[in-house]
Amino acid sequence: MATWNFDPTHTYASFSARHMMVTTVRGRFDAPSAGKLEFDPANPAATQVEATLNAASVNTGFADRDNHLKSPDFLDVANYPTITFKSTRVELTGDDTAKLHGDLTIRNVTRPVVFNVEFLGITNDPWGGKRAGFSAETKINREDWGLTWNVAIEAGGVLVGKDIKLNLDVEAILIPETESTLQA
Numbered sequence: 001m002a003t004w005n006f007d008p009t010h011t012y013a014s015f016s017a018r019h020m021m022v023t024t025v026r027g028r029f030d031a032p033s034a035g036k037l038e039f040d041p042a043n044p045a046a047t048q049v050e051a052t053l054n055a056a057s058v059n060t061g062f063a064d065r066d067n068h069l070k071s072p073d074f075l076d077v078a079n080y081p082t083i084t085f086k087s088t089r090v091e092l093t094g095d096d097t098a099k100l101h102g103d104l105t106i107r108n109v110t111r112p113v114v115f116n117v118e119f120l121g122i123t124n125d126p127w128g129g130k131r132a133g134f135s136a137e138t139k140i141n142r143e144d145w146g147l148t149w150n151v152a153i154e155a156g157g158v159l160v161g162k163d164i165k166l167n168l169d170v171e172a173i174l175i176p177e178t179e180s181t182l183q184a
Helices: 063-070 177-183
Strands: 002-006 012-019 023-029 034-039 048-054 082-092 097-106 109-124 130-141 160-174
Antiparallel strands (some): 002 160, 012 160, 034 048, 082 097, 109 130
């Protein structure tokens, strides 16, 4: 099984949520995400993934909202600086698709999630290495992780929707076997 590290300059973690029941607010985590996967295209069911996001790098494009998301009402980044994911199994659903099961930890609460993943392929890069691409998405209920802050709105409903869509675009770099042996 080969080791691949996420390329932090070409890996993106984004999210979206309903606002006031009628619009969608989108955001991302700007700090490079650390992650690695054990992946062999000949045996994708054996894939293992670990990833970490810097929670304080949340960015929706509006400083006041970003500061609120960093506060104890939401991510509480002073006490919980990272969001992590660790896979538990892979369920193949097609030639280039799978369900990636794993544990997502936000604010020290760990719950199972399932990402729908598409394998986008492998290519040689201009520097003599290999790159692999993946796209993944899931939907979670933020309240399952203790992110329960909300405000009722006059017209009915709430200010912030419970469902959060998570989207990942991952470019991973193959670690040469001599380097991955030294890291183990």
